[in-house]
Amino acid sequence: EAEVAQSPRYKITEKSQAVAFWCDPISGHATLYWYRQILGQGPELLVQFQDESVVDDSQLPKDRFSAERLKGVDSTLKIQPAELGDSAMYLCASSGREDPYNEQFFGPGTRLTVL
Amino acid sequence: AQTVTQSQPEMSVQEAETVTLSCTYDTSENNYYLFWYKQPPSRQMILVIRQEAYKQQNATENRFSVNFQKAAKSFSLKISDSQLGDTAMYFCAFKLHNAGNMLTFGGGTRLMVKP
Numbered sequence: 001e002a003e004v005a006q007s008p009r010y011k012i013t014e015k016s017q018a019v020a021f022w023c024d025p026i027s028g029h030a031t032l033y034w035y036r037q038i039l040g041q042g043p044e045l046l047v048q049f050q051d052e053s054v055v056d057d058s059q060l061p062k063d064r065f066s067a068e069r070l071k072g073v074d075s076t077l078k079i080q081p082a083e084l085g086d087s088a089m090y091l092c093a094s095s096g097r098e099d100p101y102n103e104q105f106f107g108p109g110t111r112l113t114v115l
Numbered sequence: 116a117q118t119v120t121q122s123q124p125e126m127s128v129q130e131a132e133t134v135t136l137s138c139t140y141d142t143s144e145n146n147y148y149l150f151w152y153k154q155p156p157s158r159q160m161i162l163v164i165r166q167e168a169y170k171q172q173n174a175t176e177n178r179f180s181v182n183f184q185k186a187a188k189s190f191s192l193k194i195s196d197s198q199l200g201d202t203a204m205y206f207c208a209f210k211l212h213n214a215g216n217m218l219t220f221g222g223g224t225r226l227m228v229k230p
Binding site for chain 1: 119124148152157158159160161162165206208210216217218220221222223
């Protein structure tokens, strides 16, 4: 069964360091999403891609966060420099064009701890 | 902007019993979708059930059913014959129809099924 892959699963870093997360969506899915989930809360959308283009990054803190999906397949989310408040689970999801409901399939997430 | 509220941070139920999780939302739009997602411990989020706002009939998926009250903006999830594997965080989510694909999540309810 096709799944969304994410790596690493866990990342511990010190504040002011740079971190990067990787996501490989389900093959053929045109839309890719990055969410941030603070412990005990629901996920919040950071950025949404349609193929290689950003369609919504209104909630992305652009002074320190960046995201790219250069070939319209896999994607990288970067934080530089990391701050204590960035500790959270970072979820990636994807959805396909052919689904009228655009059901989003989630990856296992990357749990980031900033010390 | 749309908001989703889950007023029960934690709930527990005995195995084989029935439990209902509450969700309310706020929107001025008429066409939208509502979802319940399940996030088991250390596993990825999966879709449990969805409801189109234009459908009056409540959605059902095996042991999972919803009570959709559009006028009251309420969307509760009923789990019948609870199983140990139902232990998870449950998130209610909202998506506008034909307005991008952004999901707005509630804060979640932690459900514990006890043997």
